[in-house]
Amino acid sequence: MAVAVHATAADLPALTDVLTAAFADDPIQRWLFAPADDPDAGRRALFEIFVEDYFWLGHAYVVADAGGVAGGALWSPPDRDVLRGERVQDLFAALSPHLGDELVPRLGELARAHEHRPHEPHLYLGVLGVDPARQSHGHGTTLLSPTLADCDRTGLLAHLESSNERNIPFYERHGFVVTGAYRCGGDGPTMTIMSRRPR
Numbered sequence: 001m002a003v004a005v006h007a008t009a010a011d012l013p014a015l016t017d018v019l020t021a022a023f024a025d026d027p028i029q030r031w032l033f034a035p036a037d038d039p040d041a042g043r044r045a046l047f048e049i050f051v052e053d054y055f056w057l058g059h060a061y062v063v064a065d066a067g068g069v070a071g072g073a074l075w076s077p078p079d080r081d082v083l084r085g086e087r088v089q090d091l092f093a094a095l096s097p098h099l100g101d102e103l104v105p106r107l108g109e110l111a112r113a114h115e116h117r118p119h120e121p122h123l124y125l126g127v128l129g130v131d132p133a134r135q136s137h138g139h140g141t142t143l144l145s146p147t148l149a150d151c152d153r154t155g156l157l158a159h160l161e162s163s164n165e166r167n168i169p170f171y172e173r174h175g176f177v178v179t180g181a182y183r184c185g186g187d188g189p190t191m192t193i194m195s196r197r198p199r
Contacts, residue, residue: 004143007060007072012051014069015062019047022071022129027189028163032110035102042098049091050074050127053082059123063130063142071130073143078121078156109185113161116180116193122157123147144174151198158196163189175199 007015020043023029032046033039054060054074061073076082096103117124125147130139151158160176162168168178176194184191 002063002065002070002139002142004061004063004073004146006058007051007055007062009055011062011069012055012060015060015072016044016047016051018069018131019051019072019127019129020044021131023047024132026164028110028184028191031163031184031188032106033098035100035106036098038098042095045094045098046091047127049087049094050082053087054126057082059147061143061147063139065134065137065139067134069131070134070137071139071143072127073125073147074127075147076124076126078123081124082126106185109188112182112184113191116161116182116191118157118159118195120157122159122195123151125158125160128160140170141174148174148196151196155198157198160194161191162194163191165192168192168194171196 020040023043024040029043033042036042051060051074054076057076057080059075059077062069063071092103099106128140128143148158158176160171162171163184171194174196176196178192179195180193181190
C-alpha cells in the first residue's frame with residue numbers, strides 16, 4: 001500500500017514533472033499561462049520554483065507506486081511561507097520569458113489569495129496533484145491524510161484555494177468546508193476558499 005513520505009532532493013525532478021502534468025487542465029493554470037507561447041514550459045518553470053521552495057520548508061510530500069512518483073502535496077507551515085525575498089525575483093525571472101508584459105498583473109492576481117488566508121495559525125495546502133494517468137487510485141487521499149492527522153493532533157486549521165470545481169467534493173470528504181470565493185482577474189476562474197477545523 002502506498003504511503004506519503006517527505007520528498008527527498010532526488011524526488012524533485014519527478015515531482016515537478018508530475019505536478020506539471022497534473023495541472024495541465026487546471027483552470028487557474030490555463031488562465032495564468034494563456035498568454036504564453038508554450039504553456040507547458042511556463043507551468044514547468046513555475047513548479048520548479050514551487051517544489052524547491054516547499055522542499056526547503058520541509059513540507060513537500062510524495063506518494064509513489066511501481067512507476068515512481070505518482071503525486072505530491074506542498075504545504076507551508078504556520079510560521080513560514082514560500083517565495084520570500086530573493087525567491088520572488090527568481091520566480092519573476094523564471095516566468096518572464098513566458099508571460100512578458102502579463103507577468104506582473106497575472107502574478108498579482110494570484111497573490112490575492114493571501115487576502116483570504118485565515119488570521120489564526122494554519123497549515124496551507126499550496127499544491128496537491130497526481131499524475132493524470134494514475135488518478136482515481138487513492139493517491140490524493142494518501143497525500144492528504146498524514147498532514148490532516150497532524151492537524152488534528154496539534155489543533156491546527158488547514159486551508160486551501162481551488163480553482164477546479166471538480167475537486168471541491170474531494171476536499172469536503174476530508175473535512176474542508178467552503179468559506180468563500182473570489183474571481184481571479186476579470187476573465188479568470190473563480191477561486192473557492194476552503195478551511196478545515198481540526199477534529
